[in-house]
Amino acid sequence: MSRPAQAAKHPSPSAAEAEGAWSAKMNRLRRRALPQNWLRVCDDAELRQRYDEAEQAARRSRFVAEANPGDELAERQAAEADTALDQALHALDAASEFLFFRALPRPVLEELISQHPPTEQQSEEGAIFNADTFPAALVAAASVDGMSRAEAEELLNGWSTPDANDLWDAAWQIQQESRVELGKG
Template structure:
């Protein structure tokens, strides 16, 4: 008994290649993309941070109420005033804060930095990819847009409270993990 030959599937339509000039322009835009960045705000004024949170919540409630009552001019005015108060509180917070900025490193630089801080044998057995005693300060320094030295990063990581030191590390680490592309979209 002979089996029929399998049906040939049609070839998918061939996409038109972009014109060379269009590709060159696209490649130029890809080369010019800014690296992702992450900011860490440091403000020791807990009352001011609390006031910002409260004014932002009040502005959100006023905005929701105004949207639910579109004919209520007084509600609309309260929403405008609440947003202005929140904006003022945010400006005061900005003035009272120090902001550290961290940039994503180019992939080869990041990989080289990891290679420069290999885990100890025990750390590797526990699944570490880098030495958690030396790599954090090196990454914080390397990713610092502000010019923080490795010694300064190490000092802050060692002298700040655990949550603050963790936030410093996370600000530098998270920006290295940020993706701004989408697979299969378009």
């Protein structure tokens, strides 16, 4: 883990320099994009299997090539496996739909949660939101693609449980992603 250089190694900036540095830093912090993720939807099990096999073969080939520096055959096999992996990924991407989700600003997420309070029973079980109404609202709110709440409900209710769970997870997990690190002095 890296940490910022200690202040003792740098001369103290003047008040004007410090204010300018802070202003520049704050501007960079304001421009940070909210985190995003995506969910791949592909119904072609054969393509998914082919990609998984190509990924495993490429990983094994790279391991062998790295374990045997200078082995031209191992290096060539690793390059061929990487090419096969790229081709399998391209085929998988072409047969897939992607759904994109973005983290909501904290006040927006908190307001959305407050609009879907847990039922009495859910509250007794420790829930912070209504598990029946909140998932579709969050999926729609976090959708970069413009999915409506009705469309989110349709997918969550119409897909298999694992697929619906993955849809929910894509929208919920990005709300939990942190891109900061708390250091100690």
